[in-house]
Amino acid sequence: MKGSRFSEEQIIGILKEQDAGSKTADICRRHGISDATFYKWKAKYGGLEVSEAKRLKALEDENAKLKKLLAEAMLDNAVLKDLAAKKW
Structure with a gap:
């Protein structure tokens, strides 16, 4: 399976940008990811902190x-x- 080019810390940072009020489409365009990837990450890492993601x-x-x-x-x-x- 292909590994992600983003670490857990980066993914959580991207998700927190959306929590801060940025639009999802803008975030995806800026980071070069699809909407589906963003929402998959949100389902997996949404609400987690970096230490919790490492433990997961x-x-x-x-x-x-x-x-x-x-x-x-x-x-x-x-x-x-x-x-x-x-x-x-």
């Missing part, structure tokens, strides 16, 4: 690692079951 990113990374470990463990378990069934 850390939790998402940890969740991805745990999902990968679970998938590998389930695959190993399935292979062991197949071997045990064929051996007897």
